Amino acid sequence: MVKKKIFFVKNINSFYPVLISFVFVFIGQYLMYDNRNLLFGLLFFAVAVIILLLSFFTKKIDIYSLQKDEKINKKIEIILLLAIILIGIFFRVYMIKDVPAGCYRDEGQNGNEAINIMNGVVLDGTSLPVYIERWTQNAAMYMYFVAVSFKFFGIGVLQIRLVSIIFGILCIPAFYFLLRYIFGVKLALLGAFLIAVLRWHVNFSRIGFLGILTVFFVILCFYFAWRTYKERKLFDFIILGVVTALSLYTYLASRLIPVAFFIFLFFLLFKDFKFYKQNWKKMLIGLAAFFIVGFPLFKYAIKHPQYFTSRQSAVSIFNLEMLREIGGRYVEKDGQPKHWTKLYIENVWRTLMMFNWQGDGNPRHNYALKPMLDFVTGIFFVAGFAIMLFKIFAPLNFLLFAFFISMLQAGLLSTESPQAYRTIGLIPIVLILTIIGFQVLNQAIKEEFGKKSNLYFIAFLLLLSGYIGYENYDKYFNGFAKNPGSWAEFSSDEYSMGRYVHSLGDNYIAIIDPAWMNSYTFKFAVYPYKNYVEFSPSEWIPIKAKVEKNFTYILDDTYLPLLPVFKSMYPNGKYSDFRHKFFNSKILYFTYEVPYEDVKKQQDKPVKNGLMGSYYNGIEWKDPPVFTRLDPFILFNWTVDPIMGKFSVKWTGKIKIDIPGEYTFITKSNDYSDLMIDGKVVLKNLGGSGLNAVAGKINLTKGLHSVVLRYYESLHYSKMQFWWRKPGTTEEEVVPSEVLLPQ
Missing domain, CATH: 2.60.120.260 (Galactose-binding domain-like)
Structure with a gap:
């Protein structure tokens, strides 16, 4: 089949309507971005979209026009791509020992599960799980990569995050080749740069969460889906089936990828039925590849449906008990949970607004409710989104729409919207729409300035890229990294005390608050030692255990009044505390190390007090x-x-x-x-x-x-x-x- 480069826009009627529409988008973005005026911001967005779309009616637009790639020297292309990848590496490894701080409980549990896999521990009847039923409640692919990281580099939180860093970096060339296939080299380089520096993507590339694998597989699935539709080769059908099945082993949100394909295939029934007539055998082979690769997971899901669906059920807007417990905006004035349709509509609004107005409020996922897109990216996303909807019946646009609407459901059907993590699969789709916005402007500039436009447009892209890179850097490394909420949310206290107990080794027994002792972060940080017991005042003050070891109390600041008691019982003990990084007066926990000699003297006293x-x-x-x-x-x-x-x-x-x-x-x-x-x-x-x-x-x-x-x-x-x-x-x-x- 003849290869065609499929563009979204050709022959925009006039440079000036497009320019005016972008000016209006800019004003709208300015009004919304720092919560200046949401209503007027949306109004300017609406006017901008109307002006942009009206320019399409004055001249027939050939969406599937044949275009030639801008010629670019291969060496220059490779050098530029490598430079962008290096920028992406910098954004993902700079200050990695300090940002994020600590080790969040989900990361700790991922580490614990990877240790189990590495050591061949049999849990739930297997040492090689495809799905983990415990706290993780997700497919196990990520943990296998972490286990490999542990095997080669040792056990630690950086080794967990290394997996996310690697896949975050791999997203850059993968996204580049996807965009190159659709738009050509110039816009592919721009798209690669956007995903390299986008704070939303950078953040989850530095955290030991499963979701970054989903982003990588969304890129692969979209690439092979569009390639399969265009090229219609058997190999592409098979690879599409394989990568789609593999995506299901990553993170819960990836279960929506097959939903996107179902929507697109339903669309093709009416738009391009010949596709079915000519390729039904290839489709069956691709489907067979999907079921073969996904068989272990499908088998588990059929055998254990309660575990396979437990996580999404726990955070679902259909979970009335959970909604009643959360309260707040999830219940009516009488305390009864709102109907799911009300919550769904509220979530639609909140989630769509997270790109340009108010983002995820979770300090682990975002910085200070900032929009998930930087100022410039948000402008071009609005334009691209409008074009997608306007020409939705073009196959490529509809495939984008199918992915967008499907991946969006992870945030719409659950609590805590807007949720940047559950909707992480949207990142590549949102950036493709952003590139469409740039493509609109590119075509308008071409029409107005002819051959000279390339130079103007490249200069324009360099200027905008510099600002995009700066803003994302500033908001992450000067905003998120210095945010007290983000620091605290990554269980910095639990990880610190775990490493402290680990450093004591077998010569000590740590007496620790049960809430911390049972933390996944603490258990991961203290591994392989189990030199700790649960604190109970009646059991451990004074220390009754008849073992010849030193002891250390690890307690929160509410137990500071016990310090005089400890000092009177164990005068040779040593006090230290761990304080909040940003509020030094706040003691998060304190330790009191007791030598065995003091323990023995106290135990030998004839009179027991209390x-x-x-x-x-x-x-x-x-x-x-x-x-x-x-x-x-x-x-x-x-x-x-x-x-x-x-x-x-x-x-x-x-x-x-x-x-x-x-x-x-x-x-x-x-x-x-x-x-x-x-x-x-x-x-x-x-x-x-x-x-x-x-x-x-x-x-x-x-x-x-x-x-x-x-x-x-x-x-x-x-x-x-x-x-x-x-x-x-x-x-x-x-x-x-x-x-x-x-x-």
Whole structure:
């Protein structure tokens, strides 16, 4: 079959209507881009589109006109492409040790799964999974690449991100050859540059997420789909079937690629039925290739449909229970979930606006709600999008539309829109539409200036490319990289403490908050060690374990009041803390390293201090208790309640007073608590939202006094703390264990 270069526009009637339309798009973009005025911005967009499309009616446009490629020296083409790839490499590896910071939990779990694959660990009946049922809830291709990276370069977060970096870089030449096939060299080089520097693509090329593989396969699938339609060779049908099946092993959004093909094939039933008549055998062979390559995944999906669909169900706008739990804009005034059609329409608006107005609000995905496209790219995207819709029944335009509308559904059918990650498959499609916008302007300049236009247009492209590169660099490396929210969202604290515990090795046992200990990031960072246990005040203060090892406490700042307790029990301990990078006064966690000698001395003491706690079902302290234990002090921020459901606790014992005088006692609790000393009610705390503090005063003589401290929990997020202020001081502290004695 004769090869034709298929362009979107030929013979735009006049240079000036096109120029005016782009001026209006520029003004609209200016108004929308920094949230200046959305309504007027959209109005200018609408006027620009009308002017642009009206210029098409004055002269017949031959969409499928035969065009010759602009001639360019092969060596120059290769040099320019390599230069663009080098720019793309720079954007993906510069400051990679620091940006993104930490290791997000999804990355940590991807690393954990890759370790399992590398070590041949049998989970869910196999050591070579095609789909991972646990937290990942995705196909396993990415983890195999990570396992290879671990094998050659060792285990670490950079080795996870290396896979994303490589595929992010591979997207550049892949996208170049796709555009070269459609538009020719000049615009292909521009498109390669756009994907090389686009912040949206750069960000996900530097994070250990699965989605970057989907971008790569969307490019391949689109290329072979269009090539198959044009060339109609058996080889192309087979390759298209293979790459489409392989795409399904990447990320959930890739499941929409076959949907795009189905829409396009349905369109061809009416537009080009000869395609079916002439190629039905080749189509069947391509379909067979698709099913052969995809068979392991399809087999898994049929056998385990509940796991195969669990992730999209969890974030779906059809999940009423989840919508009710999230609340906010997902529910009506009466608290009932909105109908899915309302949410879908809202998501359409939010997702379409993310390109030019307000982008993803997740600090991992984007910087400060900025549009996903830079200022210039957004302008040409609007023009290209309008052309696509105007000439939608041209096969190439409809294929673009099918991909755009299909990949868009990942954001429309789920919560948290606009969602830059779930819609990551849109990146190549959006950039193709952007190139169409440039092509429109290119043709208009050609008509006005003739042969001289090439020089003008190249100079224009160089100027715009410089600005595009600068803006994307600035917003990522000076914006996203220095954004406190982005820093915190990548689990910097969990990764740091994991590496800290890893550095201690087997000579230490880390006593760590259970919420952190069970984090995928922490488990990945500490691998291969398992030198840590779950913190519980009653179990680990003082340390009861009879092992000849050093210990370290790793706790959040709510446990800082325990520091005097630690120092009194373990005077040779060492304190350190980990602070927020951007807010140095904020302590994210602290450590207190305890040498074994101090542990042994404390364990050898004959008297055990604390109050005897009786724990009951319900909120009325009704005997018999479920269990009793000695609690050395009362400073509980339970992440896992000691008893499921509503519960109550009564602590009894003696308090030793060395200095007579007026003492102030405080309970800080989220629900009811009270205190009696020597049978006298000192305070009653009715609780409230968060942590409610109530103080009471009492004069105490030197010696022992009986104490009854009570608390009940009828809500959630159980918290109970017992503090005092001694005579002549203004400083509050947790009542220390050395003054508390069991009954």
